[in-house]
Amino acid sequence: MKQNEIKRIGIVGSGIAGLSAAWLLKNRYQVDLYEQNDYVGGHTHTIEVPEGNDRIPIDTGFIVYNEPNYPLLTKLLDHLQVETQNTDMSFAVSIDSGSLEYAGDNLKKLFAQRQNLINFQFLSMIKDILRFNKQCQNHIHQDDYNISLGDFLDLHGYNHQFRYNYLLPMAAAIWSCPTNTMLSFPFNSFAQFFRNHGLVRIKNRPQWKTLVGGSWQYVKVMAGALGSRVKTNQSVASVRRTTDGVEITTKSGHKESYDALIIASHADQAISLLENPNPLEAELLGRFRYQDNTVYLHTDSALMPRLRDVWSSWNYIAEDDLNTQQRAVSVSYWMNRLQRLNAEKDYFVSLNPLQSPQEEHLIEKMVYQHPVFDSGAMWAQQQLADIQGKQGIWYCGSYFGYGFHEDALSSSVQVAASLGVQVPWSKQSEVTTLQPDMDQLASLARSVGI
Known part of the structure; x- marks a missing residue:
């Protein structure tokens, strides 16, 4: 099937990849957007909490972005006329029930525990922070550094304090995965990410932003433009290629045929949907693993650092166990500071907390999945263009990049763009297209998603 013969496109998954795909394609194609949940947005999940006569919108998944590293998202939000506001990405660490606590805002908070002024191990950690930042700033992608983060730290003699009380907590918080998983992260990619996001600079870091009224503001606009083409509570159970296109079957047994399909789910979900994946699809999509993360929205301050002076936007909490490499990621986000909430209570979003919040403080519990980027996943990323558009199926999602909103978008x-539709805010030359094999076009269609 030639591109000009494609009329109907199905899209599986309504996170930002699938939602934006449907929104971009809606004026040229007949699109249907399938979502298994009762809400649209995937990790963009805002919950309204009643407080007196008000309702406080609190984000539980996607929360922040910055303009230098999220250029497409920035342009999309501007185009949708969604209001944003500045925030900060302050970071605090609390180890062993508060035995070690510090925050990176300023020297006062860095030495909130005054004994650390004469703590050799703590001062050595700070020295290693400065050394690591300098190495990352000067680092250019080199084949001889095609090693894991753990191997790099071993090679350059970084101490225990730096690893487990600074670098790995920060990295585990960013990627929502355990510390031992972060040690397997390819160093080249790690250094590039830290450089791009200003994490190796003391000054001139990017200005972070949140959406006024919650991240769901952009979802409302885009989903509203799609109307009845958004189908919530409809989980797709299987995807089958046919001679005429692609057929989906929902868990309720309903079947629908499309000229092309866009699978905008996680990579592991995508491969599980395909009845007969081709060998390359099975090889590449099967390389991606995902980490389940339990998330609580609550008001229990016991899941924060003991010293309120070090409370930050991001707060890493851990026990001082002997097997530090196996520390699960445990982060509490102080939403009042992150979203600049006009609220009477303190609200927190805690990811994999060491203990659950007290029942009287619990508002909502969710489980999100985040991609794990080991060397196998990073290798597969480089080949993903080779499975695009094959026999009517396209793929998209955050696993195409670092696992963030910008990557999915x-x-x-x-x-x-490969389906002939450009974003309304960019010139055609600004977007790279993903072209399938030309000899496939006579009989095959395509799709897209998050």
Whole structure:
């Protein structure tokens, strides 16, 4: 099937990749957007909490972005006329029930525990922070550094304090995965990410932003433009290629045929949907693993650092166990500071807390999945273009990049461009298209998603 013969496109998954794909394609194609949950947005999940006569919108998944590293998202939000506000990405660490606590805002909070002024191990950690930052700033992608983060730290003699009380807590908080998983992260990619996001600079870091009224503001606008084409509570159970296109079957047994399909789910979910994946799809999509993370929205301050003076936007909490490499990621976000909430209570979003919040403080519990980027996943990323558009199926999602909102949006924008649709705010030359094999076009269709 030639591109000009494609009329109907199904999209599986309504996170930002699938939602943006449907929104971009809606004026040229007949699109249907399938979502298994009762809400649209995937990790963009805002919950309204009643407080007196008000309702406080609190984000539990996607919360922040910055303009230098999220250029497409920035342009999308501007185009949708969604109001944003500045926030901060302050970071605090609390180890062993508060035995060690510090925050990075300023020297006062760094030495909130005054004994650390004469603590050799703590001062050595700070020295290693400065050394690591300098190495990352000067680092250029080199084949001889095609090693894991753990191997790099071993090679350069970074001490225990730096690893487990600074670098790995920060990295585990960013990627929502355990510390031992972060040690397997490819160093080249790690250093590039830290450089790009200003994490190796003391000054001139990017200005972080949140959406006024919660991240769901952009979802409301985009989903509203799609109307009845958004199908919530409809989980797709299987995907089958046919001679005429692609057929989906929902868990309720309903079947629907499309000229092309965009699978905008996680990579592991995508491969599980395909009835007969081709060998390359099975090889590449099967390389991606995901980490389940339990998330609580609550008001229990016991899940924060003991010293309120070090409370930050991001707060890493851990026990001082002997097997530090196996520390699960445990982070509490102080939403009042992150979202600049006008609220009477303190609200927190805690990811994999060491203990659950007290029942009287619990508002909502969720489980989110985040991709794990080991060397196998990073290798597969480089080959993903080779499975795009094959026999009517396209793929997109955050696993095409670092696992963040911009990566998911970028992947859907590229698929839309390959289907002949440009973003309304960019010149055509600004978007890279993903082209399938030309000899496939006579009989095959395409799709897109997050």
